Amino acid sequence: MAAKIAYEDVEVGTELPAGTFPVTRATLVQYAGASGDFNPIHWNETFATQVGLPDVIAHGMLTMAEAARVVTDWVGDPGAVVEYGVRFTKPVVVPNDDQGAVIEVSGKVAAKLEDNRVRVDLTAVSAGQKVLGMSRAVVRLA
Amino acid sequence: MALDQSFVGRTYPPTAPYEVGREKIREFAEAIGDANPAYTDPEAAKQFGHSDVIAPPTFVFAITFKAAGQVVQDPQLGLDYSRVVHGDQKFAYTRPVRAGDRLTVTSTIEAIKSLAGNDILDIRGEVHDEAGEHVVTAWTKLVARAAEEG
Structure with a gap:
């Protein structure tokens, strides 16, 4: 592994550079194709509303992937991630317009662990609501 | 409808191998808008110590979730x-x-719960390579929301 951040250079509370990730209906179609997740709640608003959702929602795994970028962009080597978990607390609602939705992700070092590993806690917000809870990554630093 | 508790602990047979392709990784990285060169450039991946391009951390979900389809x-x-x-x-x-990588997934139902009419299912997917070495474990919690009245 070849993380570009050194363990001794971070401390509890160190903030990672934040990220802003736009998500449109086109993003969802592309993600559906790439991931193989064709659940119609992610592209068909008639279906989505019939099953009780407010509108089409983003794939939770797309939100999880975007949140991870704040970590992998920070360390450089994505292979440095040794654990990553999230709870999907609120859906990212994606309206059928040019704007779509925006996911804002921030992260900070929450704990320094053994073997040059640190735990990073992430926060992901869309439309003013936290869309991920318990969002944590363990990363091995240089 | 509450799910049958007797399924807890059930392990499904390993899946047929999924061969991870460079272009599939590229397609996935593009879909999430991630330009990290470790996903697309074998030389960049080597500089990080990887023998070929690697996949974004969440890529493997496509494989484990397909395997969870058995469940x-x-x-x-x-x-x-x-x-x-x-x-x-x-x-x-x-x-x-x-x-x-040629990856197989072995899925196990870890827990089944019913909470306020919602069915909650915890599935663990163990991912191994062709040599039988462990690559990643994925834990997935699925919630079947209660049907609305009327």
């Missing part, structure tokens, strides 16, 4: 997939997934 679509279990949303997701990696 989700098991008619004996009776999960209403049209009302399923993803509750939690976690991965623990021994190493990153990389191009050329």
